[in-house]
Amino acid sequence: MSEAQYDAQYDARSRSRGAVHRGAAQRGAARHGHVERNHPEPAPYESAPDPERLRRRALFLRELSEAKALRDRVKPRRARAARMREQMRMRTFRW
Numbered sequence: 001m002s003e004a005q006y007d008a009q010y011d012a013r014s015r016s017r018g019a020v021h022r023g024a025a026q027r028g029a030a031r032h033g034h035v036e037r038n039h040p041e042p043a044p045y046e047s048a049p050d051p052e053r054l055r056r057r058a059l060f061l062r063e064l065s066e067a068k069a070l071r072d073r074v075k076p077r078r079a080r081a082a083r084m085r086e087q088m089r090m091r092t093f094r095w
Contacts, residue, residue: 072079
């Protein structure tokens with residue numbers, strides 16, 4: 001399929017969904033990573049992240065994993081259903 005055919009098909013689908021129309025040049029540029037950004041680049045991090053913040057984050061993540069493990073032990077049916085949903089999600093995921 002040529003680029004023009006692809007663009008025509010994409011435009012037709014977009015209009016049927018009520019999307020905002022963008023020109024072929026913009027779409028092609030966006031598809032190939034040549035997008036003009038209107039926002040400034042983020043400032044680089046300081047030489048080292050805040051150790052207090054890292055300590056609090058580690059504590060939070062540790063407590064979160066403990067809470068999830070406790071919930072799985074207390075409600076095994078819910079945990080099994082969550083595992084089944086995750087398996088279905090992974091089966092239908094396209095790489």
